[in-house]
Amino acid sequence: MDGDAFNPECPTRLVLDRIGDKWSVLVVLSLRKGPRRFTELRDMIGGVTPKVLTQTLRAMAADGLLTRHVFAEVPPRVEYELTPLGQSLQAPIRAITDWAEQHVNEVMAARESALTG
Amino acid sequence: MDGDAFNPECPTRLVLDRIGDKWSVLVVLSLRKGPRRFTELRDMIGGVTPKVLTQTLRAMAADGLLTRHVFAEVPPRVEYELTPLGQSLQAPIRAITDWAEQHVNEVMAARESALTG
DNA sequence: GTAACCAGTATCCGATGGATACCTTCGGTC
DNA sequence: GACCGAAGGTATCCATCGGATACTGGTTAC
Incomplete structure (x- = not known):
């Protein structure tokens, strides 16, 4: 079952590569709390450049994880929103981020001691 | 709580970047089933080159996720094994891979129709 | 003497990520 | 009527990284 992920040709692996980004x-x-505009996302996510954010959003839209809705207004307004498929990713992603928060101290301690000794 | 991950300086974000690889x-x-040797890993994981595998293993060892044990034998033998910390990553990672397997069809269908349409 | 074994390095190159600057369209301001 | 600012991006350039391929070193088996 999970052996598939080891095959680079396997679609599961392709999906992993994308959501692992x-x-x-x-x-x-x-x-997770509803639609957001481009600049909102750019400001929320520290360190992301507009080019890379655009690439990420376009790729996720192509994969059906979110929708991109353009409002014909001035100044322009574009809203991104998770699809049900994208929503279903919340749980596994929370599992990862929860792990990171719970174990960040252990990891950073290990990383420190690897540097010094 | 999870807002921390948005700050690139936050350790949680650093950890996310690593385990998201x-x-x-x-x-x-x-x-997950026990220790493995370098070439075993290289053969199991399709598409990985030795250089990148070495980098990955070294980084994971520095973060305390696995141990590297060198046996003074000929030919040389090196075994990699998850630490308890690394073992604790199994569950969240399974959550991600299970999601990928369950939804791979939807994602690939969306990707296809994005190309043609 | 030479070939194989293992666990990597060494070298090179193209793709990717990131920083910075710029564009467009419109409405409001002076 | 020239000018500025807003939003949502592109354009351009450069550094870094990932990946492909080739090679090393010590020992033992042939």
Whole structure:
């Protein structure tokens, strides 16, 4: 069953590569409370550049994880919103982020002692 | 609580960046049944090159996720094994891979129709 | 003497990520 | 009527990283 992920040709692996992307994870977290505009996302997610954010959002939209809705207004308004498929990613992503928060001290301690000794 | 992950300076974010790496995920899966040697890992994980596998294993060891044990034998033998910390990553990673397997069809269908339409 | 075994390095190259600057359209301001 | 600012991006350039391929070193088996 999970052996498939080891085969680079396997679709499961392709999906893993996409959702394993660090920006995708943060985008899903950013959209968990409803639609957000481009600049809102850019401001929420520290350190992301507009080019990379655009690439990430386009790729996620192509994968059916979110929708991109353009309002014909001035100044322009574009809203991104998770699809039900994208919503279903919340739980596993929360599992990862919860792990990170619970074990960040252990990891950082290990990383420190690896440097010094 | 989870807002921390949005700050690039936050340790939680640093941890996320590491465990979000696609090779790290596959290494954890590869080691779930016990220790493995370097070439075993290289062969299990399709598409990984020795250089990148070495980098990944070294980084994971520095973060305390696995141990590297060198046996003074000829030919050389090196075994990698998850630490308890690394073992604790199994559950969240399974959540992600299970999601990928369950929804791979939806994602691939969306990706297809994004290409054609 | 030479070939194989294992666990990596060494070297090189193209793709990717990131920083910075710029564009567009419109409405409001002076 | 020139100018500025807003939003949502592109354009351009450069550094870094990932990946492909080749090679090393010590020992033992042939």
